Amino acid sequence: MPVDGGSRLRKGAGRRRRILKTLSLSGVSALALAASMGSSLAQAANTSTTQFGADQMVWLAALGGACAFAVTASFAFLRNRRTSAARIGALSRENRDLKLFVDRLESMLNTEEQRIIAWTGLGERPGLTPHVWGNLPDTCGAPRSAAQLLSFSTWLDAKSAELLEDHLARLRSIGEAFCITLETRHRTYIEAVGRTAGAASVLRLRDLTGDRQSQAELAARNARLSGELYMLHALLEAMPAPAWQTDAEGKVNWANRAYARAVDCASPEAAVSGAVEFLDAPAREAMSRERNDDGCFRSRMPIVAAGERRVFEVTDVRSNVGSAGIAIDISELDRTKKELKRTEEFHGRTLDQLATAVAIYGADRKLQFYNAAFRALWDLDTGFLDGQPEDGIVLDTLRAGRKLPEQADYRVWRTKMLESYQSLEARESWWHLPDGRTLRVIANPHPQGGVTYIYENVTERLDLESRYNALIRVQGETLDNLSEAVAVFGSDGRLRLWNPAFSEIWAMPEDQLSVMPHVNDIVNTCAANTGEMDAWRQLAGSITGLMDSRTHLAGRMERRDGSVLDYATVPLPDGGTLVTFVNVTDSVNMERALVEKNEALQQADDLKNAFIQHVSYELRSPLTNIIGFAQLLSDPKFGELSDKQGEYAEYILSSSSALLAIINDILDLATIDAGIMELDLSEVDVAQTVSAAVEGLKDRLVDSQIVLRTHVPDDIGTILADERRLRQVLFNLISNAVRYSEEGGIIDVTCKRQGATVVFTVKDHGCGIPQEMIEAVFNRFVGHDSGARRRGAGLGLSIVKSFVELHGGHVEIQSREGNGTTVTCTFPAKPEVTGRVAAE
Helix, strand or coil, rough: CCCCCHHHHHHHHHHHHHHHHHHHHHHHHHHHHHHHHHHHHHHHHHHCCCCCCCHHHHHHHHHHHHHHHHHHHHHHHCCCCHHHHHHHHHHHHHHHHHHHHHHHHHHHHHHHHHEEEEECCCCCCCCCCCCCEEECCHHHCCCCHHHHCCCCCCCCCCHHHHHHHHHHHHHHHHCCCEEEEEEEEECCCCEEEEEEEEEEEEEEEEECHHHHHHHHHHHHHHHHHHHHHHHHHHHHHHHCCCEEEEECCCCCCCCHHHHHHHHHCCHHHHHHCCCCCCCCCCHHHHHHCCCCCEHHHEEEEEEEEECCEEEEEEEEEEECCCEEEEEEEEEEHHHHHHHHHHHHHHHHHHHHHHCCCEEECCCCCCCEECCCHHHHCCCEEEEHHHHHCCCHHHHHHHHHHCCCCCCCCCHHHHHHHHHHHHCCEEEEEEECCCCCEEEEEEEEECCCCCCCEEEEEEHHHHHHHHHHHHHHHHHHHHHHCCEEEEEECCCEEEEEEEHHHHHHHHHCCHCCCCCCCHHHHHHHHHHCCCCHHHHHHHHHHHHHCCCCCCCEEEEEEECCCCCEEEEEEEEECCCEEEEEEEHHHHHHHHCCCCCCCCCCCCCCHHHHHHHHHHHEEEEEEHHHHHHHHEEEEEHHHCCCHHHHHHHHHHHHHHHHHHHHHHHHHHHHHHHHHHCCCCCCCCEEHHHHHHHHHHHHHHHHHHHHHCEEEECCCCCCCCEEEEEHHHHHHHHHHHHHHHHCCCCCEEEEEEEECCEEEEEEEEECCCCCCHHHHHCCCCCCCHHHHHHHHCCCCCCCCHHHHHHHHHHHEEEEEECCCCCCCCEEEEECCCCCCCCCCCCC
16 A cells, blocks of 8 residues: 655654663563562572582572672663653654655645655565645546556556556666556646656656646647558558549649659659659649539549550548549559440349349349249330339238238238348248248348348249149058069168068068168078079169160069069169069969960870871761662662661761761861861852852751841852852851751841951841850860750851861851840951961
8 A cells, every 4th residue: 555754754753762662671571580580699698507518608609699780780771761761752753754745745745736655665565655745636647546646547548557567567677757648538637847866766647637638639749640641641652543642732742653654654743843744734623613613523534554555443531731532543444444344234134034023123122124924914005114113102002902821910021021131141931822822931131231032922832832742642542552662772782671571571670671771781691592592693783784875674573482583673764773572472382373274184185186087087977888888778779668667777877977077177277287288269149159058958947947038139140269169158057057047037137348358147037145155165075955956066157167267267156045046157358378377
């Protein structure tokens, strides 16, 4: 805690009084000690009368010496006390004189408005307390408290406090004196003078008032203006734009380096001394003529600088002491603006071709640009848009036409939309219009003010997304419920998609598949034998192989457990591969059973055909003999037969003829199956052939009481065919119709030409054929049994079909049970056949 000089003197006097008191107490103690020793000596003398020896003599001598010393010390103490009292009196008088002198000095220091701070001793010492004297007025901004005064940063401005601390450090360390002016936080000024006095460092603070205050303020202002002017000149020197100053007469008195380069001078000083002008005479005349009332001139003008003609933005300000100007080269800016204008025009034409509506508003919220899609989206008048309406007016117009989303509080919504002009980030909103459209509106603020609106019609996209999501869900459900296993591998060979059937067929749990294993890992897990390993390796090669053209892969895999899988790969457009597995174990087993059965049936059929051929050839010779002998027996030349014998002979001939016909049919079919049947083609009269076929069945027609009606045009003409085979076809058709007709029924035989074909139709009105048997009626030995009379060998329609197809034609049959049957044979008028037919 700092103290003053008077208090220090008072503390010294107090110390002297305490010393004297201590000395007095010491004298009293000495006297008491002497008395005690005298008493001890007397007691020893009394004792010596009774006992006296060497030890007692020693003690007696010691006591005598002590008594002598005590008496001597007492006399010395009394003398010193008188001397100390005289010196204390002198010191007291001196202390009073010094105290009076210090008080007078403090009074003198306090009469002048100043504060003196003294540090005793040079250098920094811990615990060193300065002494503070004097006072400063409150208006100067310095605190009265000594502790606050020494904390310079609390009442001086930061720069002044730092300056004072720096000077004080040098003063106390090397004794460097100083005299500076300080500025307080109250914008007042204080003079600080630092000096050394012996071993003390003294700082004197004085308030600058009156003229001295004004002088300090002017000095500070001058220093500030000088600094600002220096900084301004330094800034202009660093600028690439020419800058200059002129005096009241218009003569250049300062220029920067860019000015010197522009006028082709070596330095700014050379340009100033040579009075080289940057602006030509017409430019200076225009500048003096076009100044505004404030003396400011600003214009763009072409100027030749450094030997090149360029465009400058010239700004010149004139006052009563001169003028200052700067010329900024805007040649590049001018070219950039022109390029920007061309770019904007190009972008405008480009935006007009976009299907997305775009509107650009300026910083004044007026419409600056819109494309054709914007006009078509809102169906607004071109004149209204070209008038550059404000954003709010456009919104109001759209709301009046019910083209904006319905809002409960339109004003709040409108204000929120217009907040985009104060926003720093793009804002997105969705508008659901009353007409069902949905717009995605993006308000993108421009850094220089204004907003660009983008109106994207996402109605179709949302509809497509909805349908796409529904399709994905349907496809997912479809895949999950497919019986065949499906897996999709990516282009990297990893599993991307699978259905439960895949997990089940390969016994792989979901947690194992969910890690998206590689196809090689699946191969190692699933392949149980060599066959499965080979198939999986083909699949892995198809999935991960780098082939020029990706192709489908299909195959069959027989597993160790006996199941059979058909697998196939389908290359996907994204580089992935779809793999399907179908469990065809049951189908394969059924196929194998059917193949074995078919082979057995084929062998049985071959055996049957071989048996029939053998039997036919073996039966034909004896049957021919039977017919011959029966004819001989019935001939009257060989003797008369009784009626009964004649009847039996006719039965033999009739039965033999029927049996011969069956055998001939069997032989014909065998010939056709062997592929050696040849047709004897010739011009055949169609009408005569039909009559011949009918003639051969008259007896049976009469016996069955069936009426046969023929419908053959007179101009039917001829056909190129084998007459015997054609007649055999008609014979079999009519006999088949007779067999399945009721007694008294009707059979219609029709023949007609249709273009290059001849069509034969035989229609009966009998019992008909069931629908389930129509496909089998052309098979051999198949017939529809509806009574004993109708039972046959089942070769008629088979022979018919074989001969018609041998001629290059075809056979059709139509029948309904109970309504008769219609058989249609179509022959080409000129068949293109070789006379052979391949075995079926």
